[in-house]
Amino acid sequence: MFCLRAIEQARLSIAYSGRNAKIVASHPGLDVGPDGGSAQALEDLAAFRAIPGMTVISPADPTETVAATRAILEFKGPVYMRTGRSPARRVFEPGHVFEIGKGEIIRDGEDLTIIACGVEVARACDAADMLQQEGISARVVNMATIKPIDRDLIARCAHETGAIVTAEDHNIYGGLGGAVAEALAQTVPCPVEFVGVKDVFGASGEPEELADHFEISAPFIAEAAKRVLARKRQ
Amino acid sequence: MFKENFATAKAPAPARDLVGELEEASRFVRRHVIASIYHAGSGHPGGALSCADILACLYGAELNLWPSGVSDPDRDRFVLSKGHAAPALYAVAAHYGFCDRHAARNLRKLGSPFQGHPHVLELPWVETSTGSLGQGLSVALGMAMGLKLRGSTARVYALIGDGEMQEGEVWEAAMCAAHHRLDNLCVIVDYNKLQSDNTNDAIMHLEPLAAKWRAFDWAVAEIDGHRHAAILSALRSASVTQGRPALLIAHTVKGKGVPYMEDKPQWHGSVKLTREQSEDALRALKASPDQTRGTGRRHCRRHRHASFPFAPARPFFSIRHCRTEHDGGGGRHGGGGSSAGCHHLRGVLPARHRTGAAFHRL
Numbered sequence: 088m089f090c091l092r093a094i095e096q097a098r099l100s101i102a103y104s105g106r107n108a109k110i111v112a113s114h115p116g117l118d119v120g121p122d123g124g125s126a127q128a129l130e131d132l133a134a135f136r137a138i139p140g141m142t143v144i145s146p147a148d149p150t151e152t153v154a155a156t157r158a159i160l161e162f163k164g165p166v167y168m169r170t171g172r173s174p175a176r177r178v179f180e181p182g183h184v185f186e187i188g189k190g191e192i193i194r195d196g197e198d199l200t201i202i203a204c205g206v207e208v209a210r211a212c213d214a215a216d217m218l219q220q221e222g223i224s225a226r227v228v229n230m231a232t233i234k235p236i237d238r239d240l241i242a243r244c245a246h247e248t249g250a251i252v253t254a255e256d257h258n259i260y261g262g263l264g265g266a267v268a269e270a271l272a273q274t275v276p277c278p279v280e281f282v283g284v285k286d287v288f289g290a291s292g293e294p295e296e297l298a299d300h301f302e303i304s305a306p307f308i309a310e311a312a313k314r315v316l317a318r319k320r321q
Numbered sequence: 322m323f324k325e326n327f328a329t330a331k332a333p334a335p336a337r338d339l340v341g342e343l344e345e346a347s348r349f350v351r352r353h354v355i356a357s358i359y360h361a362g363s364g365h366p367g368g369a370l371s372c373a374d375i376l377a378c379l380y381g382a383e384l385n386l387w388p389s390g391v392s393d394p395d396r397d398r399f400v401l402s403k404g405h406a407a408p409a410l411y412a413v414a415a416h417y418g419f420c421d422r423h424a425a426r427n428l429r430k431l432g433s434p435f436q437g438h439p440h441v442l443e444l445p446w447v448e449t450s451t452g453s454l455g456q457g458l459s460v461a462l463g464m465a466m467g468l469k470l471r472g473s474t475a476r477v478y479a480l481i482g483d484g485e486m487q488e489g490e491v492w493e494a495a496m497c498a499a500h501h502r503l504d505n506l507c508v509i510v511d512y513n514k515l516q517s518d519n520t521n522d523a524i525m526h527l528e529p530l531a532a533k534w535r536a537f538d539w540a541v542a543e544i545d546g547h548r549h550a551a552i553l554s555a556l557r558s559a560s561v562t563q564g565r566p567a568l569l570i571a572h573t574v575k576g577k578g579v580p581y582m583e584d585k586p587q588w589h590g591s592v593k594l595t596r597e598q599s600e601d602a603l604r605a606l607k608a609s610p611d612q613t614r615g616t617g618r619r620h621c622r623r624h625r626h627a628s629f630p631f632a633p634a635r636p637f638f639s640i641r642h643c644r645t646e647h648d649g650g651g652g653r654h655g656g657g658g659s660s661a662g663c664h665h666l667r668g669v670l671p672a673r674h675r676t677g678a679a680f681h682r683l
Contacts, residue, residue, distance in 0.1 A: 122591060123452065125437075125438040290436065291433065292431030
């Protein structure tokens with residue numbers, strides 16, 4: 088949660104110096120809960136993504152965290168990995184294969200694509216269920232590597248579904264949403280809606296309560312999906 | 322047990338009834354801490370209980386800070402650098418009328434001003450947001466420098482944790498404060514010897530702590546952080562020290578007052594208190610209806626000092642902070658109770674604040 092304190096050291100002593108160091112930071116985002124805004128890092132993905140050569144990863148569940156930990160140990164180069172605090176819902180079965188730099192379609196759909204990372208992957212799946220009941224077919228992509236982002240997959244999803252929603256437990260600026268929008272701008276531009284914390288600091292409360300309050304829970308992802316669909320049809 | 326480089330002014334023993342009032346305030350703080358963490362479902366009881374006596378002395382008898390004057394540019398400043406002790410800060414503030422007693426029920430709740438760590442934008446009497454350890458002393462240092470530049474006689478107090486001193490920023494601030502000879506800055510270490518995961522010694526040892534700060538050119542004293550008379554005397558000595566910032570190493574017990582929490586790192590937090598645990602704690606703190614009221618009467622440093630039989634070593638009198646008449650300077654304002662000049666809250670706050678906040682029964 089206080090990993091931003093070391094941003095200058097990460098920049099100079101690790102990335103600039105070409106060190107093969109791995110930073111693993113727990114207690115990210117609103118997931119921290121009642122400790123409050125002072126402890127909720129909602130800027131880390133953006134900050135670390137801006138450091139040249141830094142690989143940035145945010146796994147979705149315990150299974151993927153284990154797989155990602157193994158992967159970064161074998162990977163050569165500086166890595167920032169954001170893990171969780173509160174118990175995370177399992178998204179993947181044991182044996183899940185993790186590859187740095189690759190996104191994964193975990194549920195197929197035709198009308199739009201929800202690209203999520205971290206705790207938002209499980210919420211994106213819930214949102215897809217809600218949308219299905221309304222006759223909307225949503226594809227869900229787990230984008231565990233925020234940098235380097237999987238441009239090919241993003242372009243393919245934009246091409247095939249024509250609308251994108253991003254979801255992250257992070258500021259809407261500079262994190263997954265920013266990375267996806269940058270990739271789309273240079274490949275297959277399409278309507279995008281961003282689900283994340285809207286450029287404010289967090290607050291005390293239970294994680295699920297905060298997800299509703301700051302509008303990053305499943306119903307808000309579903310709402311964003313409907314907004315993006317409306318823009319797609321225009 | 323003052324060490325050689327501390328202020329030479331011998332501090333007379335404070336009046337017995339003042340100590341009694343502060344003991345009552347500390348009991349209130351501890352009960353409030355337990356109740357509010359129980360209601361919140363999480364929190365950090367250990368470090369909040371260990372600094373209850375220090376906070377009671379600061380707010381009850383040292384800070385020149387009044388609920389009606391939290392924006393006064395010449396108020397004394399207090400920075401709770403160990404922000405996780407927020408429940409104790411909220412409790413002492415409730416006791417002395419800075420906020421109402423609903424703190425106990427609203428701690429850490431969504432939409433509440435009583436955030437898990439103090440937030441300057443939520444509560445007007447909080448000087449700076451804390452919670453990311455190591456930063457509070459630097460902010461206090463900036464305040465002290467600013468006050469000096471303005472020629473203000475106000476003082477700045479910061480309470481830091483022991484584990485917090487493992488942050489390098491603390492030592493950068495320590496060097497800077499001594500360099501600028503900030504004798505208006507007083508730092509108190511809540512030295513309970515434990516941190517989140519284990520003892521300080523097991524994680525990264527701090528000793529020889531007093532020698533380190535002395536080497537940084539601070540005036541250093543070591544005191545029993547649970548003896549109000551000792552805390553008051555040390556604060557008095559700090560306030561008359563010239564040319565150096567002062568550090569009080571307050572030896573404390575983590576979880577003080579609740580036997581099953583005392584000296585056990587697992588109660589650092591963030592922990593959930595069950596109803597049974599809370600009731601056990603309250604029993605240990607002897608919470609009963611007739612013991613849940615504090616006087617809530619405050620004595621600022623200047624008045625407390627005025628009551629000492631010796632002449633103060635620095636100009637102490639500035640009546641612009643006082644809301645009531647002083648009887649020509651000869652009155653005993655710090656003695657507690659007999660002088661009208663001490664009842665600063667009278668006429669300023671609603672009656673429920675004047676008597677302190679009653680404890681919420683579970």
